[in-house]
Amino acid sequence: MNASLHTAIDPVDPVRLDKLAEVAVKVGLQLQKGQDLVMTAPIAALPLVRLITRHAYMAGAGLVTTFYADEETTLARYAHAPDESFDKASGWLYDGMARAFEGGAARLAIAGDNPMLLSGQDPAKVARANKANSIAYKPALEHISNFDINWNICSYPNPSWAKLVFPDLPIAEAVGRLAEAIFAASRVNETDPIAAWAAHNAELRKRSGWLNGKRFSALHFTGPGTDLTVGLADGHEWHGGASTAKNGVTCNPNIPTEEVFTTPHALRVDGHVSSTKPLSHQGTLIDNIQVRFEGGRIVEAKASKGEEVLLKVLDTDEGARRLGEVALVPHSSPISASGVLFYNTLFDENASCHIALGQCYSKCFLDGASLTPDQIKAQGGNSSLIHIDWMIGSDKVDIDGIRADGAKVPVMRKGEWA
Ligand code: ZN
Ligand code: ZN
Numbered sequence: 001m002n003a004s005l006h007t008a009i010d011p012v013d014p015v016r017l018d019k020l021a022e023v024a025v026k027v028g029l030q031l032q033k034g035q036d037l038v039m040t041a042p043i044a045a046l047p048l049v050r051l052i053t054r055h056a057y058m059a060g061a062g063l064v065t066t067f068y069a070d071e072e073t074t075l076a077r078y079a080h081a082p083d084e085s086f087d088k089a090s091g092w093l094y095d096g097m098a099r100a101f102e103g104g105a106a107r108l109a110i111a112g113d114n115p116m117l118l119s120g121q122d123p124a125k126v127a128r129a130n131k132a133n134s135i136a137y138k139p140a141l142e143h144i145s146n147f148d149i150n151w152n153i154c155s156y157p158n159p160s161w162a163k164l165v166f167p168d169l170p171i172a173e174a175v176g177r178l179a180e181a182i183f184a185a186s187r188v189n190e191t192d193p194i195a196a197w198a199a200h201n202a203e204l205r206k207r208s209g210w211l212n213g214k215r216f217s218a219l220h221f222t223g224p225g226t227d228l229t230v231g232l233a234d235g236h237e238w239h240g241g242a243s244t245a246k247n248g249v250t251c252n253p254n255i256p257t258e259e260v261f262t263t264p265h266a267l268r269v270d271g272h273v274s275s276t277k278p279l280s281h282q283g284t285l286i287d288n289i290q291v292r293f294e295g296g297r298i299v300e301a302k303a304s305k306g307e308e309v310l311l312k313v314l315d316t317d318e319g320a321r322r323l324g325e326v327a328l329v330p331h332s333s334p335i336s337a338s339g340v341l342f343y344n345t346l347f348d349e350n351a352s353c354h355i356a357l358g359q360c361y362s363k364c365f366l367d368g369a370s371l372t373p374d375q376i377k378a379q380g381g382n383s384s385l386i387h388i389d390w391m392i393g394s395d396k397v398d399i400d401g402i403r404a405d406g407a408k409v410p411v412m413r414k415g416e417w418a
Helices: 014-029 043-058 071-080 083-087 091-102 123-145 159-165 171-185 193-214 307-314 373-378
Strands: 037-042 064-069 106-111 151-155 218-223 226-232 260-262 264-274 279-281 284-286 290-294 297-302 323-328 354-358 387-391 398-402 408-413
Touching (some): 014 171, 014 193, 043 064, 043 106, 083 123, 123 307, 193 260
Parallel strands (some): 037 106, 106 151
Antiparallel strands (some): 218 226, 226 264, 260 323, 279 284
16 A cells, blocks of 8 residues: 555544534534524634534524634734734724624634744734734623623634643644543533533532522632632622523533632732733733732732733733632642643633633623623622633632631632532
8 A cells, every 4th residue: 555545644533523513502502593603713623613513503503604813824913014013903803793792693712722822922012912902802702791692612622732732742642632631621522421511510500509608708718829818799699600691592601611700809809819820811821920919909910921911911901900700610620630731721720710800790790680880890890801810729729718797618628629
């Protein structure tokens, strides 16, 4: 046999990739008959885009429209574009997306970009481009953060991402290993992934139900480099797993997901906290973040890597220095147990307790759907152009719930549910 007749073996198992697509459509989105879908994806994720599109139409999708991003063309901008390019963003595209959501479309994003794509670029340009993009994206993002529509993020093992996660492996092997990690975390290795997701959602509901019953006024985190009190918003509500969007569809916004989360009080966060995993933010790695809060506001911040980008992010707007989310994840979560550092928030935030700077989720309030933005603000909900999760949990962190009368209740010990 001639060697040229051997076809290259695809390191991504097509059977489980198809299951991932089915889970994204049926569990992640719960796409409705006749509903349109707006999808964004890195161009490397084309095999998954095609399978999702197929499952979407089999589920009765009206129209599936996909927008692709390409790493080479992004880098070409940084290499050759005139300076004023970095204050531009495709507002017309995001306005169109917002119109699609207002018309009832669902939203799916495939993650998998190279987390370090822009690490060699001028941080000032990266920050300007990010800010312009955040401002332009706002009309569309609001429909997602307000949970007006069913939406989902899932991921594809892009080679440039796999190379970073498994730097010592040949590229095909790295992609294969990352694919395995994604499949395991997304529960598509189970014989019946849809049933496995139903059981997982029930477990997360139990956790959020327990926390909602306790009505803590604050959480107190202690660990190496961390002594942080996170006040919880008045009328906050814990969520986890599947939840119902304002359009009535019960979806799983993140695949995978292991977190239960709620809204902190924008004015009642005090103390200092250290990150426990590096954060990849729009192509830059920010590592060893250490910040100090006073009255809910970050008053000191440093990082051993990416500090310049971090400081620029904090200056995005007034709400960027305050918290919009606090989330609990046991250290023994399957993603954490895999021992893989993904450099991707969708995975790393589900391996560790985390907090998010910026915009809060209105659904994380009792009766959140009927609250006006002013009411949400009055109850302690933060607003910002950004929402950036970063990891503060480990097997060395303890968490207590603080009740209104000051009594402390153990919530987590050494990273596990107490
Ligand atoms: Zn989260
Ligand atoms: Zn978040």
